[in-house]
Amino acid sequence: xxxxxxxxxxxxxxxxxxxxxxxxxxxxxxxxxxxxxxxxxxxxxxxxxxxxxxxxxxxxxxxxxxxxxxxxxxxxxxxxxxxxxxxxxxxxxxxxxxxxxxxxxxx
Amino acid sequence: xxxxxxxxxxxxxxxxxxxxxxxxxxxxxxxxxxxxxxxxxxxxxxxxxxxxxxxxxxxxxxxxxxxxxxxxxxxxxxxxxxxxxxxxxxxxxxxxxxxxxxxxxxxxxxxxxxxxx
Numbered sequence: 368x369x370x371x372x373x374x375x376x377x378x379x380x381x382x383x384x385x386x387x388x389x390x391x392x393x394x395x396x397x398x399x400x401x402x403x404x405x406x407x408x409x410x411x412x413x414x415x416x417x418x419x420x421x422x423x424x425x426x427x428x429x430x431x432x433x434x435x436x437x438x439x440x441x442x443x444x445x446x447x448x449x450x451x452x453x454x455x456x457x458x459x460x461x462x463x464x465x466x467x468x469x470x471x472x473x474x
Numbered sequence: 475x476x477x478x479x480x481x482x483x484x485x486x487x488x489x490x491x492x493x494x495x496x497x498x499x500x501x502x503x504x505x506x507x508x509x510x511x512x513x514x515x516x517x518x519x520x521x522x523x524x525x526x527x528x529x530x531x532x533x534x535x536x537x538x539x540x541x542x543x544x545x546x547x548x549x550x551x552x553x554x555x556x557x558x559x560x561x562x563x564x565x566x567x568x569x570x571x572x573x574x575x576x577x578x579x580x581x582x583x584x585x586x587x588x589x590x591x
Contacts, residue, residue: 462521
């Protein structure tokens with residue numbers, strides 16, 4: 368099973384600041400990595416797929432990079448609605464796995 | 475617009491059974507691998523099971539193998555999860571989602587149905 372490790376567990380920032388979230392895989396997932404945002408009481412929402420492709424309707428302040436085992440989600444300037452939990456997920460190998468999440472909260 | 479609508483959740487005694495359903499619309503259902511993903515209260519996301527577009531291939535998490543069975547009816551655009559021998563640790567919000575597998579990926583999620591054991 369591919370284990371995904373996300374860091375940091377919590378990121379405390381102010382609106383307008385830049386957020387950098389990391390996801391590391393225990394073995395290569397090529398570019399088969401997605402990022403999701405989950406707000407309280409809501410279902411996850413796809414932000415980035417295949418490591419660097421923004422999903423439909425996702426603002427340009429969200430960007431993804433990386434391949435192999437190291438991936439990054441960057442939010443260039445935090446908006447109030449961006450304070451949420453972010454999960455990475457690999458679809459390279461069964462079983463599909465998710466990271467434990469990074470909570471971005473307001474400083 | 476893609477829509478995934480789960481139903482069938484509820485409160486069940488340990489050892490009991492439940493059948494979850496997911497009604498899909500807004501996309502060509504038979505061409506997508508469908509998944510069940512669950513989220514225990516206050517916890518992260520856990521992939522549970524997947525089924526290929528034509529239903530000939532399935533995958534399960536070790537934690538549910540032999541107890542949960544995924545199936546689909548492409549004539550009705552429906553996905554199912556038969557849950558038997560339920561345990562307290564199966565308590566979670568169960569989502570229907572297109573989060574990967576064989577073929578096209580789209581990353582869509584339903585709103586979930588709550589299962590409490």
